[in-house]
Amino acid sequence: MAGLAAAFGSGAMTNSTPEFSQHTRCFLITGSNTTETHSLIASHVLKAKERGATVVVIDPREVQIGRLADLYLRPRPGTDVAWLNGLMYVIITEELADQEFIETRTEGFEEMWRVVQGYPPERVEEITGIPAEDLRAAARMYAQNKPAAILYAMGITQHTTGTDNVKSIANLAMLTGNLGVPGGGVNPLRGQNNVQGACDVGGLPNVYPGYQAVTSPEAKAKFEAAWGVEGLPDRVGLSVVEMVNAAGEGRLRGFFVMGENPLLSDPDIHHARECLEKLEFLAVQDIFMTETAQLAHVVLPAASFAEKDGTFTATDRRIQRVRKAVDPPGQAKADWEILCMLAQRLGAAGFDFASPAEVMDEIARVTPSYGGVTYERLDREGSLQWPVPSADHPGTPYLHREKFTRGRGRFHAIEFQEAAELPDEEYPFILTTGRIMFQYHTGTMTRRSPKLEQEAPEPYVEMNPEDAARIGLDGARRVRVISRRGEIEIAVRLTERIRPGVVFIPFHYAEAAANVLTHAALDPVAKIPEYKVCAVRVEPVAESET
């Protein structure tokens, strides 16, 4: 999101899901296993393909959408900036760029070009393994079929160079004038139902609701007045991974966790556990006894989505109503009620809300992009896409129509950098992690859903048959995967979907947790861990050992 904010002034999906089936003529999909993890977004892509749209997929794993694509390219993991620069090189040198858009809507083209001219397709082939001719073909498809939409997910962001990757994607879309038009744009697909909303309402260390910077004196004064308090903190706080590390160092002593399971979702789990065990006090509010809750001093029982009212904001900035269907079990309560009770216990004013609708009224007062949102409108209109600044504003299906949020769109000159941990003699494979269709995140919900668990009950590592021969797998069903952080024993699946030299593990499973192995190296700006690249060794487990 930091990458998009730097390029456009606003860090969210620029376009809307329904536009894909209606308007888009070319898709460039990268780092997104769209059919498995965002199936109903993928259905709009497939509908577009039926009416003749072109689909280009660039991904180290041959994900299902890759098999349906007109062109599928398989780069070495961690080389995204190189192939993105390569696409731009082809588009610029073959004069397929949108000159008018570049001149009237953007800045920084010359600096960008000075870097990009160092990425002819032959050099990109050396770095990424993508054949030069295929890269040229992809560049032509993307540039010549407008509107073209780029769809990406965590395969792009979960790298130490994640912010660079996103800026490069923004460069490519601006270069071809694919912004501010229906069916185009730069479209990060958010993994969780309300990641977008949690960010929008200030669930981040650097911003108040509506992305108003905590370091801005005006924003501080505004929120002090709105909340009736003084002395709001004006320094940027710590991100998740930084908070866990601070706990390990004794700087963070008390941790309040609402509906998250950092012990399974954080990189380098052994380290995360050691850190959380040092806390003086850990409170966890959740619907199940998660791995993190087991370490807590106090566990508070929360209501699930079916037991409360509220709103979620979908990945295309779509604010929608969640409605209470049943009562929570036993004494469990909705998170909003628990938070209000806790605040009142602390003697704090400003938490006497009778319903989530009243909380939304306060959100609308302090968050310009949500200014026109009320439950009454959501009930009547179904959904509203932000920005919806006032009661009479219809909402915004696509962003940056006449100008960018920051005025002109900004090109960034980005050089390719290798991932933080590369394979070597001792750890010769690249491990990349991800998700599968039947499970979800740390499995707290899906692993307790019988039909889903039945489809995918067991963790596994995907490996190319060539590599299996090289490590002498010799029919063994299980392997040990070892990194500098830890090791797990896991079933092995041989498949051509993964390129030689790379292995893949879904991260949902506590019993063979991929994040025991992953590297906690962070993107310096977005503070996202490098889940998509770390070095591992793989050894067969003899039948006698199992």
Added chain:
Amino acid sequence: MDYRNILTICPYCGAGCGLYLQVLDGEIVGVMPDKEHPVSQGKLCIKGWNAAAFVHHPDRLTTPLIREGDSFREASWDEALGLVADRLTHIRDTYGPDALGFLVSAKCTNEENYLAQKLARAVFKTNNVDHCARL
């Protein structure tokens, strides 16, 4: 017999598909797609069709718990919230506001996330607020 269809949003990925929870006598008995929804248009993926399968699971937490040694004991809301308030206040007063951290949630509602960050910032005076958007 009390039967109702409640229109809501899927709790899984960020696509934001619309669905009805089918409720019979206070229990969810099924899920039905919303044909009018602009994104899902009457369809759901396998996770969506099973969106409510965990709601009535016997493992659900039903009472506040307080640690005692290696296990937990059941507690009242009053006692549990009193302990949370006392310990967080003590840590802030002893080590300063930035010795506290708050994880809000990509699974909770906008209203809940708003209140959680307001609690961290306005009451405890720390910006150590984040969630797993990055993970």
